[in-house]
Amino acid sequence: MIKxxxxxxxxxxxxxxxxxxxxxxxxxxxxxxxxxxxSQRGQVLxxxxxxxxxGSYTITIDGRPSADILVxxxxxxxxxxxxxxxxxxxxxxxxxxxxxxxxxxxxxxxxTGKATGRKAPDVITY
Amino acid sequence: MRKSERAKLTGRIALLGVLxxxxxxxxxxxxxxxxxxxxxxxxxxxFSNIVTMYTVSYIGTKQALLITLIKAIFAGLxxxxxxxxxxxxxxxxxxxxxxxxxxxxxxxxxxxxxxVASAAAHNMGQLLAAMFLLRSTALVGYLPVxxxxxxxxxxxxxxxxxxxxxxxxxxxxFFLLHK
Numbered sequence: 001m002i003k004x005x006x007x008x009x010x011x012x013x014x015x016x017x018x019x020x021x022x023x024x025x026x027x028x029x030x031x032x033x034x035x036x037x038x039s040q041r042g043q044v045l046x047x048x049x050x051x052x053x054x055g056s057y058t059i060t061i062d063g064r065p066s067a068d069i070l071v072x073x074x075x076x077x078x079x080x081x082x083x084x085x086x087x088x089x090x091x092x093x094x095x096x097x098x099x100x101x102x103x104x105x106x107x108x109x110x111x112t113g114k115a116t117g118r119k120a121p122d123v124i125t126y
Numbered sequence: 127m128r129k130s131e132r133a134k135l136t137g138r139i140a141l142l143g144v145l146x147x148x149x150x151x152x153x154x155x156x157x158x159x160x161x162x163x164x165x166x167x168x169x170x171x172x173f174s175n176i177v178t179m180y181t182v183s184y185i186g187t188k189q190a191l192l193i194t195l196i197k198a199i200f201a202g203l204x205x206x207x208x209x210x211x212x213x214x215x216x217x218x219x220x221x222x223x224x225x226x227x228x229x230x231x232x233x234x235x236x237x238x239x240x241x242v243a244s245a246a247a248h249n250m251g252q253l254l255a256a257m258f259l260l261r262s263t264a265l266v267g268y269l270p271v272x273x274x275x276x277x278x279x280x281x282x283x284x285x286x287x288x289x290x291x292x293x294x295x296x297x298x299x300f301f302l303l304h305k
């Protein structure tokens with residue numbers, strides 16, 4: 001009969017917990033303006049400086065499925081998508097650097113980061 | 127083929143069908159759960175891993191891979207081709223990890239450890255598939271939270287399996303030894 005716990009299991013779980021803690025470290029070291037990048041199939045569609053936005057606006061990405069992305073000061077996120085599971089909308093708004101929201105059926109991903117030092121342009125469209 | 131051999135084969139096919147259906151039912155039930163707070167969206171406890179792990183350890187790796195494939199096809203039919211790829215990548219990697227850990231000589235790990243490692247493998251497989259689909263490495267940001275999530279879900283599913291074992295064994299006996 002196979003046991004529920006063996007000694008090696010404790011080491012394995014300890015290893016995973018340490019791995020989890022170590023992989024959090026890079027996130028603590030970022031600084032600068034909060035930026036967002038919207039990419040599709042690895043192509044950057046927009047890069048946005050989220051700290052320099054007055055009011056809010058929506059970016060619509062056409063296609064099957066299509067998606068609406070809401071951009072506000074310090075926040076970005078999917079607000080509408082025509083895919084079946086709506087995981088991207090359920091992710092909610094991204095408010096911290098190092099977050100991401102993805103719509104797999106549309107091959108879309110929004111990622112947030114920190115601008116490095118000098119002032120970045122407000123929006124770059126590709 | 128002798129009559130008794132044919133009956134045996136029929137029993138094995140029927141058992142695999144029932145286990146496959148149980149895996150699908152568990153995936154469906156957990157898709158009804160609300161998103162877990164603080165967790166990456168779409169992250170699930172992976173209850174169907176209970177069935178896969180039972181199948182790998184008590185029936186066979188090939189049969190477990192078949193259940194993984196059935197799960198992926200179900201995901202593909204209900205949620206589209208990207209869900210098929212995500213499910214298959216996670217399922218294959220976790221089944222591979224389970225099968226390898228069960229075969230290490232002396233089997234140093236118990237159900238809990240194997241379950242945690244296979245949950246982590248499942249999540250890594252899905253993360254890799256998503257990164258491939260999106261052609262983006264940004265999703266590695268989910269790695270830390272996914273690792274902690276694997277430990278929690280692996281412990282839960284492993285414990286459930288431990289207590290379900292007698293029932294699952296009776297089910298297998300019914301199909302394999304029934305005259």
